[in-house]
Amino acid sequence: MTCKGILGVDVGGTNIKAALVFGRKIERRTKILSMAHAGIRRSIEQLKSVIEPFRQEICCIGIGIAGIIDSKNGVVIFSPNLKGWNNVPLTEYLHSEFNVPIRVLNDVNAICLGEWKYGAAQGCDNVFLFTLGTGVGGAAICEGRLLFGANGFAGEFGHTTVNPKGPKCICGHYGHLERYVGAEYIVARAKRKMKRQKSSLTRQDALTPEIIAREARQGDAVARQTFAEVGYYIGVGVANILALFDPEIVVISGGIARAGKLLFAPVRDTARRLVLGAEHRRYKIVPARLGDDAGILGAALFAQSRGKPTEIS
């Protein structure tokens, strides 16, 4: 494909990030606070204003966005994080303005494509990637192809059940993984422990998983226990991923994945203890490598392949 550059865009509930991409090189970036909660019309106007400065330099646009996406038709069917985004024909709205090919896909699918082509999962045929943050998303590459599934819903790792008798998830159902390991639940877990145990965390103003990780590294017992438990629940989920997808690599993305051994040790240990035939399996559980760039690079790749990830080479 001869082209100028590709615009990779990542539309999140908090930020919109975009960058001009040539292959794996990112040339010019922009990042603004998302108005995605302000309703469709203002969101679309904002998105146009993000794209506008790149207009002369791009031959196509790839957009990663949280939610269920009909990538074939460029429609956002439903987005749990973006208010009112139901059946939004995003490609159509943007195409009239920019007149270049535009492809839309799920944001975690974009991250997975990016890490697969350029990052932690390079050269692997069977990959499962998940993101740890406010929510817990996931995506799979099966036998060298990104898995969309019948409804564009595949890989919803955060909404797998790790304990059917567990607490209620934001989606209304019970015992989902996200309800145990989403950022606010990690914080809530630490706070419950702080009531019963002395902890350096009580000196902190606003707790975040990152702060808890930092204090854990400095030896705080509450913080360490919190990560051990969170790692356990993630490990239960990962064991199921290993059993079902048999990936050669499981990639953990998102801020909390930077907690390092604190997180990875209990995840690896639990997964190994729970999965059938561990001694016959070859797999790795590793952190993502590309940070925020993964989603932008992946969205650009998707646009370049004209929405056919099989054509990504």
Added chain:
Amino acid sequence: MTCKGILGVDVGGTNIKAALVFGRKIERRTKILSMAHAGIRRSIEQLKSVIEPFRQEICCIGIGIAGIIDSKNGVVIFSPNLKGWNNVPLTEYLHSEFNVPIRVLNDVNAICLGEWKYGAAQGCDNVFLFTLGTGVGGAAICEGRLLFGANGFAGEFGHTTVNPKGPKCICGHYGHLERYVGAEYIVARAKRKMKRQKSSLTRQDALTPEIIAREARQGDAVARQTFAEVGYYIGVGVANILALFDPEIVVISGGIARAGKLLFAPVRDTARRLVLGAEHRRYKIVPARLGDDAGILGAALFAQSRGKPTEIS
């Protein structure tokens, strides 16, 4: 491929079944008690004796076998049900005798291929199939391709965790689905209830899931509760399958699947209650259609496609 016929073989812990296959037509069948527990040498001799009568009529052989199979090299890496089958180069052993192409694959993968090409999942791009019996196996077709995974282990539905604090599974780990819904555990569940409640099941000699299903249909409360609970646990697992694979169809195979509504009602209900965005999903949960033929037809298909399920058309 011009050929005479294909021999489809299904090697199980209980029986070895084989049949001469032309397309979806099964011409001549044989079924004998398996000596798979008698050690490798006798098993191989037995398998040769099953194949021998078809020698003049076949152009290739496809063999479905329980366990982790290296399909590329025709090696049985490990089989939980067949004693001593570790790293057995099955293709090599048989090829010297019969001198036709031989392909080996996991038995549930074979069933899945059969149901996909000729049975309940015809025309679907994203399929998950599982078998309910002594064990609980599974297989996935993702974006039109059978999923093998990195180690030939993909689809191990029975060994996904539905309750991390649950009882110990035959594989040594805790709270696996098979530990709740494998045939012997269904019977054990009914027996526990019989101690506390009057039941028509007490009049039966040897309880089986089939007998429990029959009595449930005739209104026995213990039998009905047993199926409701078993359906619940399967439903938890199916919800995870829907979340992760987003298949358009989930196919349930094996004897217990014949229990009909008794099983399918609680499975469908639980899966729907647990899965994210049920209202945006299009999927079906259905019984398999081909019975024992699925595995034989699927093994034959695999042989015909020279071990490349992408070439199945």
